[in-house]
Amino acid sequence: MAGDKRELILDTAIEVMAEEGYYYTKMSWIADRAGIAVGTIYNYFNGKEEVLEEIFAREFEKRLELLNELEASRDLSVISKVELFLVRHFKEIKRNPALGNILVREKEFPKKEGSINNYLDKLPNAIESLLIEGKESGELDIDNPALIAAIIFGGIQGVVERSIKKENLEMLDDASAEIISLLKLRATNN
Amino acid sequence: MAGDKRELILDTAIEVMAEEGYYYTKMSWIADRAGIAVGTIYNYFNGKEEVLEEIFAREFEKRLELLNELEASRDLSVISKVELFLVRHFKEIKRNPALGNILVREKEFPKKEGSINNYLDKLPNAIESLLIEGKESGELDIDNPALIAAIIFGGIQGVVERSIKKENLEMLDDASAEIISLLKLRATNN
Amino acid sequence: MAGDKRELILDTAIEVMAEEGYYYTKMSWIADRAGIAVGTIYNYFNGKEEVLEEIFAREFEKRLELLNELEASRDLSVISKVELFLVRHFKEIKRNPALGNILVREKEFPKKEGSINNYLDKLPNAIESLLIEGKESGELDIDNPALIAAIIFGGIQGVVERSIKKENLEMLDDASAEIISLLKLRATNN
Amino acid sequence: MAGDKRELILDTAIEVMAEEGYYYTKMSWIADRAGIAVGTIYNYFNGKEEVLEEIFAREFEKRLELLNELEASRDLSVISKVELFLVRHFKEIKRNPALGNILVREKEFPKKEGSINNYLDKLPNAIESLLIEGKESGELDIDNPALIAAIIFGGIQGVVERSIKKENLEMLDDASAEIISLLKLRATNN
DNA sequence: AATGAATGAGGGTTCATTCAT
DNA sequence: TATGAATGAACCCTCATTCAT
Numbered sequence: 001m002a003g004d005k006r007e008l009i010l011d012t013a014i015e016v017m018a019e020e021g022y023y024y025t026k027m028s029w030i031a032d033r034a035g036i037a038v039g040t041i042y043n044y045f046n047g048k049e050e051v052l053e054e055i056f057a058r059e060f061e062k063r064l065e066l067l068n069e070l071e072a073s074r075d076l077s078v079i080s081k082v083e084l085f086l087v088r089h090f091k092e093i094k095r096n097p098a099l100g101n102i103l104v105r106e107k108e109f110p111k112k113e114g115s116i117n118n119y120l121d122k123l124p125n126a127i128e129s130l131l132i133e134g135k136e137s138g139e140l141d142i143d144n145p146a147l148i149a150a151i152i153f154g155g156i157q158g159v160v161e162r163s164i165k166k167e168n169l170e171m172l173d174d175a176s177a178e179i180i181s182l183l184k185l186r187a188t189n190n
Numbered sequence: 191m192a193g194d195k196r197e198l199i200l201d202t203a204i205e206v207m208a209e210e211g212y213y214y215t216k217m218s219w220i221a222d223r224a225g226i227a228v229g230t231i232y233n234y235f236n237g238k239e240e241v242l243e244e245i246f247a248r249e250f251e252k253r254l255e256l257l258n259e260l261e262a263s264r265d266l267s268v269i270s271k272v273e274l275f276l277v278r279h280f281k282e283i284k285r286n287p288a289l290g291n292i293l294v295r296e297k298e299f300p301k302k303e304g305s306i307n308n309y310l311d312k313l314p315n316a317i318e319s320l321l322i323e324g325k326e327s328g329e330l331d332i333d334n335p336a337l338i339a340a341i342i343f344g345g346i347q348g349v350v351e352r353s354i355k356k357e358n359l360e361m362l363d364d365a366s367a368e369i370i371s372l373l374k375l376r377a378t379n380n
Numbered sequence: 381m382a383g384d385k386r387e388l389i390l391d392t393a394i395e396v397m398a399e400e401g402y403y404y405t406k407m408s409w410i411a412d413r414a415g416i417a418v419g420t421i422y423n424y425f426n427g428k429e430e431v432l433e434e435i436f437a438r439e440f441e442k443r444l445e446l447l448n449e450l451e452a453s454r455d456l457s458v459i460s461k462v463e464l465f466l467v468r469h470f471k472e473i474k475r476n477p478a479l480g481n482i483l484v485r486e487k488e489f490p491k492k493e494g495s496i497n498n499y500l501d502k503l504p505n506a507i508e509s510l511l512i513e514g515k516e517s518g519e520l521d522i523d524n525p526a527l528i529a530a531i532i533f534g535g536i537q538g539v540v541e542r543s544i545k546k547e548n549l550e551m552l553d554d555a556s557a558e559i560i561s562l563l564k565l566r567a568t569n570n
Numbered sequence: 571m572a573g574d575k576r577e578l579i580l581d582t583a584i585e586v587m588a589e590e591g592y593y594y595t596k597m598s599w600i601a602d603r604a605g606i607a608v609g610t611i612y613n614y615f616n617g618k619e620e621v622l623e624e625i626f627a628r629e630f631e632k633r634l635e636l637l638n639e640l641e642a643s644r645d646l647s648v649i650s651k652v653e654l655f656l657v658r659h660f661k662e663i664k665r666n667p668a669l670g671n672i673l674v675r676e677k678e679f680p681k682k683e684g685s686i687n688n689y690l691d692k693l694p695n696a697i698e699s700l701l702i703e704g705k706e707s708g709e710l711d712i713d714n715p716a717l718i719a720a721i722i723f724g725g726i727q728g729v730v731e732r733s734i735k736k737e738n739l740e741m742l743d744d745a746s747a748e749i750i751s752l753l754k755l756r757a758t759n760n
Numbered sequence: 761a762a763t764g765a766a767t768g769a770g771g772g773t774t775c776a777t778t779c780a781t
Numbered sequence: 782t783a784t785g786a787a788t789g790a791a792c793c794c795t796c797a798t799t800c801a802t
Contacts, residue, residue: 575782598785601785605783606783606784607783607785608784608785609783609784610782610783610784610785611787613782613783697793
């Protein structure tokens with residue numbers, strides 16, 4: 001049941017941080033909302049930062065795992081891979097928009113090793129890798145994979161951010177098709 | 191003279207906040223780096239938040255003004271308008287990447303009226319307006335202007351963020367062409 | 381337990397503020413003298429002002445309660461009522477002169493509603509009410525109850541202030557008789 | 571004309587401090603209201619405290635001088651002396667209530683030698699001396715001159731405070747007669 | 761394991777005072 | 782003498798973290 005308590009804390013933290021932002025969120029608010037004592041949080045996490053870290057770690061690892069799986073599968077075109085990733089990502093955000101809000105907004109962390117900063121690069125890097133693969137295989141005709149990856153990654157974040165702020169989650173349904181069109185434009189015709 | 195001091199404070203604040211992030215930035219760091227006393231900052235600003243607010247206000251207003259001008263000009267196609275905006279924006283960021291870093295990263299503010307929150311929506315809204323204009327004039331064939339605007343706005347931010355983090359500002363040179371291609375895809379052929 | 385800590389803080393605050401005055405009193409002095417951390421004070425009070433407010437609230441309410449009781453009792457003459465009030469008041473001051481010192485000296489507060497300012501008028505008002513009662517019942521022959529009330533109230537404060545400053549608390553023993561003589565002078569002979 | 575500037579500063583300080591209280595009064599407010607620069611105040615006074623000190627010094631010395639004169643005059647009874655003092659004091663207050671407000675409210679000063687604290691005792695002491703004189707000459711039949719002096723001095727302050735707060739300066743007209751009745755009560759009949 | 765009162769370092773802000781002009 | 786921008790020590794308060802129960 002220890003796992004349950006940890007889960008409860010994380011879920012509550014996501015809610016509160018999504019509403020208030022990481023820096024404005026007080027540990028006591030999380031505790032109150034979760035119906036536990038502040039001290040209890042410290043039985044499961046080493047501190048406030050670690051709570052956020054864990055949220056990022058879980059979500060990023062989930063996505064990196066998916067990307068790795070996709071990358072490995074030989075049968076899929078690069079474009080399909082990216083598309084599958086987007087579809088899955090937006091589905092998750094739609095299921096838990098609060099989580100999406102956090103992933104998209106929290107970009108300021110103390111400059112120390114081993115913290116969240118590590119994760120923030122991995123996703124755009126992975127997308128970039130996919131694009132390079134597509135370029136090398138001849139599937140895509142692109143000069144600057146880093147640029148395209150940056151636009152795609154930014155576009156993803158933009159859609160999430162905007163759909164949440166405008167409380168229009170339906171926007172997420174068409175997002176992958178729209179973003180992927182940017183890639184299809186570069187598809188060679190073989 | 192007075193203007194100079196205010197400018198000095200703003201410029202220094204941009205530097206420090208770009209490096210450390212708003213919440214980690216201490217007023218005393220800004221003062222030290224600017225070679226003035228902490229108290230002096232308070233002769234020009236009402237507090238830490240107002241410093242950031244002023245930065246946002248200036249930059250957003252510069253861009254909104256440009257967008258309004260562009261929107262008004264009858265000779266330009268919507269696509270050209272967006273492109274002109276992007277070119278200018280990326281040029282400014284290249285001139286002052288620290289500033290770009292702030293505009294792109296700081297997304298967490300106390301939920302009160304009249305603060306930075308006001309600005310954050312205006313830019314994507316303006317882009318959306320342009321797209322709607324293009325749709326209505328028949329220049330663009332798009333179903334969901336809000337979605338496209340979100341992707342474009344996100345894409346802009348993604349490029350800025352990534353180019354700064356990878357210290358590869360050249361990426362910005364091709365960014366507008368790349369983002370605009372997403373729109374050209376939807377151009378009707380008349 | 382919780383009540384004890386609150387009480388400890390209040391008692392210590394009374395001591396320190398009596399010695400140093402409210403504005404010169406530093407929160408850290410109270411904490412040090414009480415043997416607790418500054419932060420602890422803020423677990424029981426919202427700030428420095430609220431500590432003083434609570435002191436005033438308690439003491440004034442104690443006295444107002446007494447005055448209300450006295451006012452209600454039909455068997456007592458007005459002069460007896462005032463006398464009983466004075467006797468009790470001076471006894472309390474003798475028991476805790478530091479407290480008296482504060483009640484008598486602190487007269488400067490931010491001009492905002494709901495703070496100590498509310499209390500400061502209530503006591504002289506209550507005395508004035510008593511005098512008016514005596515006038516209307518024919519017990520007292522006075523033209524200007526407000527003036528007499530002001531002198532009595534001021535006289536009370538003068539005695540407290542002076543007895544504390546001259547460290548001559550015995551002065552308080554005869555104070556009520558002396559002050560009351562001012563009223564007896566106006567007693568009609570029925 | 572240097573004197574004029576000093577006078578201007580003092581008069582303005584009295585106004586502002588009467589309204590806001592010494593601790594809330596900012597040097598810049600005094601300067602603004604006086605139409606001069608903050609720095610100018612420091613050409614005439616050594617600091618904020620000295621401004622208040624000067625106000626107290628002037629007013630107290632005026633009154634002490636009067637009391638000394640009265641004390642010296644052989645033709646007057648003690649009761650008349652006190653009465654003359656009261657009449658003059660209340661007249662001055664009526665002319666400048668703001669000043670009265672300050673004299674009556676400001677009771678908190680840093681515990682250092684040579685500051686205002688010196689003055690605060692002198693007036694009640696002088697009144698006490700008069701009473702002792704009356705007692706020794708047989709004019710007054712009192713046991714505890716210190717107590718009566720405290721009541722009289724407090725009564726004076728009470729009337730001033732109350733008349734200002736209730737904006738009823740007429741109260742001051744009858745105040746001396748009322749207070750003096752307390753003494754007449756003790757007059758022996760020779 | 762859970763609690764939540766106690767802790768105290770840390771930082772934003774104020775404002776009397778200074779001093780170069 | 783007058784100015785008022787610059788100064789920086791001082792202080793209130795916050796809140797993540799601890800630890801005795």
